Amino acid sequence: MNKSLPSIVLLFGAVAVFSCSNPEEKSIPDAEINAWFDAQYEELLLMSPLQLTTQGRKDKYDQIDDMSEAGEDQRLAWMEASVKEMKEKFPFESLSPEARVSYQLWEYQYEMEKSDVAFRRMNYVFNQMSGPHTLLPNMLINYHRVDESSDMEALINRYQETGRAISQLLERAQLQTAGGIRPPKFAYDYVIQQSKALLQGQPFTPEGPEAPLWKDALLKIEKLEKEDKITSEQAQSLQNKAKAALVEKLKPAYEELIAFLESELPSLEEKPTGVSRHELxxxxxxxxxxxxxxxxxxxxxxxxxxxxxxxxxxxxxxxxxxxxxxxxxxxxxxxxxxxxxxxxxxxxxxxxxxxxxxxxxxxxxxxxxxxxxxxxxxxxxxxxxxxxxxxxxxxxxxxxxxxxxxxxxxxxxxxxxxxxxxxxxxxxxxxxxxxxxxxxxxxxxxxxxxxxxxxxxxxxxxxxxxxxxxxxxxxxxxxxxxxxxxxxxxxxxxxxxxxxxxxxxxxxxxxxxxxxxxxxxxxxxxxxxxxxxxxxxxxxxxxxxxxxxxxxxxxLKIQELRKEAETELGDQFDIRRFHDRILGGGALPLDILEKEVKRWIEEEKVRAE
Structure with a gap:
């Protein structure tokens, strides 16, 4: 599965009224903390133009994310400040059960990213499965929708931005190599093959069929012209701009990447073991x-x-x-x-x-x-x-x-x-x-x-x-x-x-x-x-x-939780309600999911009385 990005629904949960462990402490309505989460999330989302595009939005449509370590540090520092603000504004005991889950998730994602920092140069930057060398072109072809001429102008700028992003990622791969962390040889064999395939054909080479990105650009420009959103002269101008961006900005970055990968091949292991072979x-x-x-x-x-x-x-x-x-x-x-x-x-x-x-x-x-x-x-x-x-x-x-x-x-x-x-x-x-x-x-x-x-x-x-x-x-x-x-x-x-x-x-x-x-x-x-x-x-x-x-x-955990619910509820167990509980709160870490199902079981017992 390829899923990574956050959403854009502008609705809040209902206001909850309940008793707190401390009677002096004021209950905080779900709508209040949800509004805060939504404002915070919007700030976080604006740091990733690609996530915006994945969600169908056109904000920052001409940009590509900052792929550098410095960009990663900036995001983490923002998340740290956000979690600190959350703890100061919203005492945990003052929240409804559902809001507490949101609170825990907001903190959980920060803690996991913070823990990952110590090992960030151990994740193989370029590999055959999830490497950005194919992810970025896939995003441009399948996710960047072109409805107006301005969308095509944005896509052309993204061709240039992709060159910049690949160069940033190459720098990270070089830092990784300097630290002695190298993937198996087969990984770079695949990445070289995939990267060369992107540059095969027009406008990168004089012969052969259109390369994937160029073919996609021509189709999107042609669609605009057929819909009378641009003239033939504007179509030709967009084609010229797209070709220049691909050949002058994106191609050199990929060629530099390919050259680095090929230079690394003699140093890579043909028959490696796993990551335990690396320090840490x-x-x-x-x-x-x-x-x-x-x-x-x-x-x-x-x-x-x-x-x-x-x-x-x-x-x-x-x-x-x-x-x-x-x-x-x-x-x-x-x-x-x-x-x-x-x-x-x-x-x-x-x-x-x-x-x-x-x-x-x-x-x-x-x-x-x-x-x-x-x-x-x-x-x-x-x-x-x-x-x-x-x-x-x-x-x-x-x-x-x-x-x-x-x-x-x-x-x-x-x-x-x-x-x-x-x-x-x-x-x-x-x-x-x-x-x-x-x-x-x-x-x-x-x-x-x-x-x-x-x-x-x-x-x-x-x-x-x-x-x-x-x-x-x-x-x-x-x-x-x-x-x-x-x-x-x-x-x-x-x-x-x-x-x-x-x-x-x-x-x-x-x-x-x-x-x-x-x-x-x-x-x-x-x-x-x-x-x-x-x-x-x-x-x-x-x-x-x-x-x-x-x-x-x-x-195994979901099956275990279902068995527990069936045992606890007996004839009161409803498979539809169980599945709705599993899916109805979005993705959760397994420990939080278990607590939520146990809470649901108790609610079902009360409902059946």
């Missing part, structure tokens, strides 16, 4: 686990949870193997699933379109069942798309990109389809529910549409909550009557064991000295995931330590 690596990894799981679980504890879950899920896999009458052991069944032609679409344009069409049909079908399981439903649309060619990777995981709060841009489920052998039909159904409904799209869209919480909460993202919910949604879809094909139900278990294996492999790589080969071997022996996807996955974990652990930890 163990402390850094502990911080990443805390951030990714929003728990205090150690690497050893997470590793063991993974081993236990792999064993449990394999038991369920054996039951389906026997159900379909396969003669052979589980490993042989994995090989069958991985190789039999019936489980793959052809590696053709028709096969790729068929994958997109069937995924869409699964999402259309489950959408009709949502009202039986949810009281709150998303208003925003969802579309299924293939990843753009310049950032597509064989076997790379599918992902979700959020839409705008106002619905002008739908949520998008993106699929990598360059290697159809890495995209089996069996796992396709579960992944659609994970990325779409009732998974990421539903959770993110509902959060963005909330009107009862401060704006910042409608856009918060906590890895374990968001990914845990999406993985929980894959299992929930079975309760909802999906996975009629037993092989697709097996694919659901493939997806789940995949996330359990992540707990074992991520901790193995970063805390137990596993190599890429060790991780691939464990993955291969315990799943039917395609070899190309396994390598892409392992390489993802190596450059983004800890992130992959949030999925299963989050799912």
């Amino acid at each position: 690596g163990n402390a850094y990894y502990a911080q990443k686990l805390k951030s990714s799981t929003t728990t205090e679980l150690t690497a050893d504890q997470i590793h063991q949870i993974g081993l236990d879950e792999v064993k449990r899920i394999q038991g369920e896999m054996l039951a389906i193997k026997d159900q379909v009458g396969f003669q052979g052991d589980l490993k042989e069944f994995f090989q069958f699933i991985n190789s039999d032609p019936q489980f793959f679409y052809p590696d053709t344009d028709e096969g790729r379109q068929a994958y997109l069409d069937e995924s869409t049909s699964f999402l259309d079908e489950i959408k009709t069942k949502l009202p039986q399981y949810f009281g709150i439903l998303p208003k925003a649309d969802l579309v299924v798309r293939r990843v753009e060619a310049f950032r597509e990777q064989p076997g790379a995981p599918q992902h979700y990109s959020q839409g705008t709060p106002d619905g002008s841009r739908p949520g998008t489920y993106y699929v990598h389809l360059s290697d159809m052998k890495a995209m089996p039909k069996s796992t396709m159904e579960g992944v659609a529910y994970h990325e779409g409904n009732p998974g990421h799209h539903m959770q993110v869209a509902i959060a963005q549409e909330l009107e009862s919480v401060p704006k910042f909460r409608t856009q918060m993202n906590f890895n374990a909550y968001a990914e845990g919910w999406a993985l929980y949604s894959e299992a929930l879809a079975k309760e909802m009557g999906q996975y009629q094909n037993p092989y697709y139900d097996f694919g659901r278990l493939v997806n789940e064991i995949w996330r359990a294996i992540r707990l074992v492999v991520d901790t193995g790589i970063h805390s137990k000295g596993w190599t890429e080969a060790d991780a691939i071997q464990y993955f291969t022996e315990n799943s039917s995931i395609a070899p190309g996807a396994i390598q892409a996955e392992v390489r993802r974990y190596m450059v983004i330590p800890g992130q992959a652990t949030g999925y299963k930890i989050g799912m």
